Amino acid sequence: MTAEQTVPGCPVDDSFDPLSPEFLSDPHAVLANLPQQGAPVFFAPRIGYYVITRHKDIEDVFKDPATYSAAVAQAPLVPLVPEAQQILLAGGHRPQPSMVSLDEPEHARLRKPAARAFSMRRVTAMIPAIEATTGKLLDDVAAEEEFDLVAALAYPLPATIVFSLMGVPEQDHPRLKQWCGYRAALAWGRPAPQDQVEIATNMAAYRKYLRDLVDKKTQEPGDDVTSDLIAIHEENPERLTLDEIASILFSLSFAGHETTTGLIGNTVRRLLEDPARWAEIADRPELIPKAVEESLRYDPSVPVWRRVTTRPVTLAGVDLPAGARLFLWLAASGRDATAFADPDTFDLHRPDAERHLAFGKGLHYCLGANLGKLEAQIAIAELARRYPRLRLAPDQRLTFHPNISFRGPQALTVQAR
Numbered sequence: 572m573t574a575e576q577t578v579p580g581c582p583v584d585d586s587f588d589p590l591s592p593e594f595l596s597d598p599h600a601v602l603a604n605l606p607q608q609g610a611p612v613f614f615a616p617r618i619g620y621y622v623i624t625r626h627k628d629i630e631d632v633f634k635d636p637a638t639y640s641a642a643v644a645q646a647p648l649v650p651l652v653p654e655a656q657q658i659l660l661a662g663g664h665r666p667q668p669s670m671v672s673l674d675e676p677e678h679a680r681l682r683k684p685a686a687r688a689f690s691m692r693r694v695t696a697m698i699p700a701i702e703a704t705t706g707k708l709l710d711d712v713a714a715e716e717e718f719d720l721v722a723a724l725a726y727p728l729p730a731t732i733v734f735s736l737m738g739v740p741e742q743d744h745p746r747l748k749q750w751c752g753y754r755a756a757l758a759w760g761r762p763a764p765q766d767q768v769e770i771a772t773n774m775a776a777y778r779k780y781l782r783d784l785v786d787k788k789t790q791e792p793g794d795d796v797t798s799d800l801i802a803i804h805e806e807n808p809e810r811l812t813l814d815e816i817a818s819i820l821f822s823l824s825f826a827g828h829e830t831t832t833g834l835i836g837n838t839v840r841r842l843l844e845d846p847a848r849w850a851e852i853a854d855r856p857e858l859i860p861k862a863v864e865e866s867l868r869y870d871p872s873v874p875v876w877r878r879v880t881t882r883p884v885t886l887a888g889v890d891l892p893a894g895a896r897l898f899l900w901l902a903a904s905g906r907d908a909t910a911f912a913d914p915d916t917f918d919l920h921r922p923d924a925e926r927h928l929a930f931g932k933g934l935h936y937c938l939g940a941n942l943g944k945l946e947a948q949i950a951i952a953e954l955a956r957r958y959p960r961l962r963l964a965p966d967q968r969l970t971f972h973p974n975i976s977f978r979g980p981q982a983l984t985v986q987a988r
């Protein structure tokens with residue numbers, strides 16, 4: 572798309588590139604210095620999207636799924652090479668495979684059984700497993716003076732929990748973790764052609780594994796989400812097919828992985844940035860749920876989500892045509908001064924941080940929000956209990972994976988003593 576395709580009255584920012592090194596290292600600095608500061612909508616020719624920055628406008632978009640379709644939620648930002656497309660198609664990865672990018676009524680067909688299987692009861696029942704896994708992972712680094720919090724805890728914890736929920740046998744976890752690496756690059760980054768082929772091959776293998784898991788669980792059901800979904804299928808096979816169950820599992824595991832790794836990494840980073848903050852958390856662990864909400868507002872692990880207009884519509888005073896692709900900048904909405912007082916301050920005592928839009932809103936509202944928050948809370952509580960004087964290693968340069976929608980430090984070195 573070129574600048575000529577923008578609409579009258581809509582500012583254009585030729586320099587805006589959410590995959591540039593400056594943006595990846597500090598998106599909030601880019602936000603603070605936008606050339607058309609304060610514009611609630613602007614067009615970014617480098618990605619062909621209209622960028623939406625205000626809390627209210629993004630909320631309105633989420634609340635009107637008939638006008639704003641989810642179809643582009645997982646669309647590759649850059650076209651994939653034909654070889655990668657072939658591998659994905661052959662591996663059962665259709666261009667719009669999962670519930671997050673489906674509109675009604677197809678979306679509800681998957682969402683309803685998934686929500687039933689992924690119940691509060693099932694999430695609450697995971698608490699002992701989350702606590703035990705956190706303890707075990709931290710025991711593994713107990714002798715270290717300094718360790719990488721992401722490798723030690725923030726990465727393996729959500730992966731282990733989501734695979735256990737799905738009923739994946741423990742001996743298969745390492746293989747699955749390997750297949751799942753950097754899936755985000757395919758739809759949300761600009762991977763090089765050879766990387767696209769490698770990621771596509773891994774995703775096809777993962778898809779096949781999940782389909783086989785569904786078959787296995789039909790023979791030997793267990794106490795897991797997969798078996799719950801199969802029970803729904805058995806009530807009425809036309810209501811939910813076995814292929815659809817595999818697709819739901821793919822959604823759950825993908826969505827429940829890097830998102831939560833990022834949430835843990837971002838929250839620990841922000842808490843340790845100010846030693847007084849960490850001391851307060853260690854002293855008053857009841858503040859941890861608030862800290863997690865504030866982190867989701869201040870530095871969300873899913874900083875961007877996408878929609879496309881189904882009809883001409885006026886948004887924030889700009890007349891958008893049908894087919895306009897929207898870059899919903901969730902991270903900017905958390906820093907919107909018309910929505911939050913003193914938005915650039917990380918405040919453990921903020922009364923309304925949970926009004927953030929980090930989990931979306933409406934029909935597609937994140938199915939795993941409670942699980943993700945629970946994992947982060949338990950991880951931080953155990954860290955603070957073991958290490959009330961934990962510190963960030965000085966002079967480290969944080970790096971972030973180059974994609975638009977999943978953000979957290981790739982490594983976070985902390986000093987235990």
Ligand code: HEM
Nearest residue numbers: 670671826827830831873930931932935936937938939943
């Ligand atoms: C903890 C950090 C997480 C964040 C920041 C996050 C964020 C999001 C966002 C922004 C959406 C899109 C909402 C929309 O389109 O309105 C979403 C959807 C979704 N999330 Fe999460 N998520 C997180 C964790 C999880 C976990 C742990 C799971 C499951 C294990 C999960 C499962 C899902 C699913 C299945 C959807 C699609 C729901 C639908 O389309 O109906 N998420 N999430």
